[in-house]
Amino acid sequence: xxxxxLRTPISEEEIRKLSIGDIVYLTGTVYTLRDxxxxxxxxxxxxxxxxxxxxxxxxxxxxxxxxxxxDGEWEAISAGPTTSTRMEAYEYxxxxxxxxxxxxxxxxxxxxTAEACKKFGAAYAIFTGGAGALGAKAIKRxxxxxxxxxxxxxxxxxxxxxxxxxxMIIIDANGNNxxxxxxxxxxxxxEQAYKSLxx
Amino acid sequence: MVEVRTSPHEFxxxxxxxxxxxxxxxxxxxxxDVKSALEEAYNKEKGELQKKMLRAILDNLEIAEREKxxxxxxxxxxxxxxxxxxxxxxxxxxxxxxxxxTAEATERIPLRPNVVDVMTGRxxxxxxxKYLPWIDWExxxxxxxxxxxxxxxxxxxxxxxxxxxxxxxxxxxxxxxxVVDTAFEAGPKTCPPNIIALGIGATxxxxxxMAKRALMRPVGERHPDPAVAELEEKxxxxxxxxxxxxxxxxxxxxxxxxxxxxxxxxxxxFAVSVMVYxxxxxxxxxxxxxxGKVTYPSHRFLEKEVVV
Numbered sequence: 001x002x003x004x005x006l007r008t009p010i011s012e013e014e015i016r017k018l019s020i021g022d023i024v025y026l027t028g029t030v031y032t033l034r035d036x037x038x039x040x041x042x043x044x045x046x047x048x049x050x051x052x053x054x055x056x057x058x059x060x061x062x063x064x065x066x067x068x069x070x071d072g073e074w075e076a077i078s079a080g081p082t083t084s085t086r087m088e089a090y091e092y093x094x095x096x097x098x099x100x101x102x103x104x105x106x107x108x109x110x111x112x113t114a115e116a117c118k119k120f121g122a123a124y125a126i127f128t129g130g131a132g133a134l135g136a137k138a139i140k141r142x143x144x145x146x147x148x149x150x151x152x153x154x155x156x157x158x159x160x161x162x163x164x165x166x167x168m169i170i171i172d173a174n175g176n177n178x179x180x181x182x183x184x185x186x187x188x189x190x191e192q193a194y195k196s197l198x199x
Numbered sequence: 200m201v202e203v204r205t206s207p208h209e210f211x212x213x214x215x216x217x218x219x220x221x222x223x224x225x226x227x228x229x230x231x232d233v234k235s236a237l238e239e240a241y242n243k244e245k246g247e248l249q250k251k252m253l254r255a256i257l258d259n260l261e262i263a264e265r266e267k268x269x270x271x272x273x274x275x276x277x278x279x280x281x282x283x284x285x286x287x288x289x290x291x292x293x294x295x296x297x298x299x300x301t302a303e304a305t306e307r308i309p310l311r312p313n314v315v316d317v318m319t320g321r322x323x324x325x326x327x328x329k330y331l332p333w334i335d336w337e338x339x340x341x342x343x344x345x346x347x348x349x350x351x352x353x354x355x356x357x358x359x360x361x362x363x364x365x366x367x368x369x370x371x372x373x374x375x376x377x378v379v380d381t382a383f384e385a386g387p388k389t390c391p392p393n394i395i396a397l398g399i400g401a402t403x404x405x406x407x408x409m410a411k412r413a414l415m416r417p418v419g420e421r422h423p424d425p426a427v428a429e430l431e432e433k434x435x436x437x438x439x440x441x442x443x444x445x446x447x448x449x450x451x452x453x454x455x456x457x458x459x460x461x462x463x464x465x466x467x468x469f470a471v472s473v474m475v476y477x478x479x480x481x482x483x484x485x486x487x488x489x490x491g492k493v494t495y496p497s498h499r500f501l502e503k504e505v506v507v
Binding site: 001021023036063064065066068077078079080082083085106107108126128129130131132133134135136137151152153154166168179182183185186189190192193194196197198199 | 247248251252255256258259260262263266268269270271272273274309310311312313315320321322324353354355358372375376379383386387388389390433434436437438440441442443446447448449477478479
């Protein structure tokens, strides 16, 4: 198990060093982006409009937080990942068009995302699903929020994180997919499970 | 002699505040049985990555408890399961009280606003909407108490819920196959290790209701019918043969437990429903007596705290 510390913006060279199963701790700027955020971003780009933040070399996080406003500043209360498969339909285009370097979520992503990671030099990592309190502890500041009209979970939150992790690389910039490989490896166990039930 | 009585309004306010506390308990403190099962999984797994994932889960629980933060940001669809005695004096007020408590808890704990209008996509902002919070009723004869259990059901694990009406020929075998297939296809998406429930009944909604009820049973507790209990054991072993493990890292703990609830069926139908709970299987129970005494059987330590 290899461990890395990364800081945003992340270069293509840095991301290409990572392999599936590597652990990363991330410091810098992370943008949250969920279903509605992905959709709006791509619609804006299609209309030739400029997104509110520059994603080049940055990390996006599939996450809808619990936030609280205290003395005029947003504070992250709980901030773990959401299931990434819902974003599969959008992620290739997002990686291609805005230059995202690291996608963070949970549960895995599919072939199109893996293809984009390989082609444009990006990676997909998971943070432990459900670990909202642990995730929030890594968020030191919430400098801004955009698209709040989408609702608190779906808005684009700007997060300043410090040693955010453990993040585990599931898709690397060679297009390898840890979960795809795991699925192939354990597929045969299904027969064994049926047999144990007399099916 | 003047009899001193709590006014109906004061009583209702008391239940409301107790419900806010119930929601806080569910969001912050994972039930003891689930926590112990996760600790056991951590001790059992050998791989570095598996241990790393389970460690993060346990660290997360500790932070949540220490700082009273919701342990997961997805504080779920809020589902109340109410067993109300026919003589409980405030039965008719409960729906309003539970809705008001939900809105207040959303602000105070805070919970994530998770109620979205189907037609416009707008978030209501306070976790209250049509049929949310969901309230499931069971009326208990000859009782004057109310027992209220809340589940905070996250979207990721609910996304793989299934209901299908099998033929009687497919029967139990088909039902068990549905359980194993659901766990295999869910893979890492449902935040394993999971609690997996199977409900069986005459119609789709009965099966689904049985499955949800099964999810509420504590980890390690078996069905009172030995034949059903044996199926639970067998299904649990089968799922853990698959090998997904915690968060799909590979390993022997894909499920913490399997629970089955069975209703009678129709001669022509064999309705099954499979439901999955993420490891963050948040539930809490409170009891309210007719004279307003509140206890928290699932979170006894809260009974000493006066202020939420």
